Amino acid sequence: MFNKIKTTILALIAITSFNSASAMEHNHSMSHQPTGVVIHDPWVRSAPPNAPMLGLFMQISNNTNATVKLLSAYAKGYQRVELHRTTNQDGLMKMTKQEFMxxxxxxxxxxxxxxxxxxxxxxxxxxxEGEVVMITLKFDNGTTQMVHAVVRKGKIMIDHNHHAH
Ligand SMILES: [Cu+2]
Structure with missing residues (x-):
């Protein structure tokens, strides 16, 4: 079932100070992406050794003329991987599972x-921190991409259980 996996290694070994704006502007030299969907700066926010879950983030560019949906993600060594979205509902940060992105x-x-x-x-x-999580992304155009997300510190912007201050 994985014979169509297109492997794209985007791991950033040397971690420099990064923000999303520079991540979008920074055009890594990379192999041609026939799907037109390109992943930039995949990373996992570091967490304590007893953490029940971890957040994984990235920039996804779609250089095609059609909307593409991210349908699912898979990573070995985890009970399950879900697509989530956090929104601010009357001052309360709430995350909900999404069917697609x-x-x-x-x-x-x-x-x-x-x-x-x-x-x-x-x-x-x-x-x-510094380790790499391999994650496989499945899109509705029939393509699959594997990305290597580096674990690093990230500023805490949400608390899944409490009001944000
Ligand atoms: Cu979540």
Whole structure:
């Protein structure tokens, strides 16, 4: 079932100070992407060794004339992986599971803390800072991409259980 996997290694080994704006502007030299969907700066927010789940983030660019949906994600070593979106509902940050993530035609979607994200749930072992999580993304145009997300510190913007202050 994985014979069509197109492997794209985008792991950033040397972590420099990064923000989403520079991530979008920074054009990594990379192999041609026949699907027109390109992943930038995939990363996992570091968490304590007993964390029940981890957030995974990235920039997804869609260089085609049609909307593409991210349908699912898979990572080995986790009980399950879900597509989530955090929204502010009357001051309460609430995250809900999504059936898919829409990647606009000739646009993109930003997965970041406090917004769209991929939830790695039930890790066998919580990865440490600097380690890489391999995740497979499945899109509705029939393509699959594997990305390597580096674990690093991220500023805490949400608390899943409490009011944000
Ligand atoms: Cu979540």
């Amino acid at each position: 829409p990647i606009n035609a000739n646009g993109g979607l930003s997965l970041k803390p406090g917004s769209w994200h991929i939830m790695l749930i039930g890790p066998n072992t919580v990865p440490k």
